[in-house]
Amino acid sequence: MSSVSLDVNGRQYPANVELDSPLLYVLRDNLGLNNPRFGCGLGQCGACTVLVNNEAVRSCILPVSSAVGKKIVTLEGLGTPEHPHPVQQAFIDEQAVQCGFCLSGVILTAKAYLDRSPKATESDVRNAMSGVLCRCGANTRMLKAIGRYARGGKA
Secondary structure, eight states, X not given: OEEEEEXXXXXXXXXXXXXXSBHHHIIIIITOOOXXXXXXXXXXSOTTEEEETTEEEETXXXXXXXXXXXXXXXXXXXXXXXSOOHHHHHHHHTTXXXXXXXXXXXXXXXXXXXXXXXXXXXXXXXXXXXXXXXXXXXXXXXXXXXXXXXXXXXX
């Protein structure tokens, strides 16, 4: 076990962990965060997505040692219920959530992609989002919400 400090959602958290432990387990089990979610455990579904230095990464396959000294943002740290981040507000406005299991992957992947590529086309966004799986069927509403966010919150 090693003592590390993680910068998560703007706060420093000490943790005593195995350095090869997946970041997902440390965030959920050691820090008690509800998001990200465990989906496939193979980095394929996206439910475990977090931002590490503003890049969307799959935390189920990222060793915690790779996140030490970096800024980690989970869905909980993006905004608050009183002041949601604009991408979260777009999802609220479009009523784009059904079960919510994939939201970490969808919202954080969309934010990271559009921060890097603000002039992305709808086709570009669909392609960027293709690796995040949603099984409940809210994909169309989610794409509308992402489009709303890309346009600055305008309908």
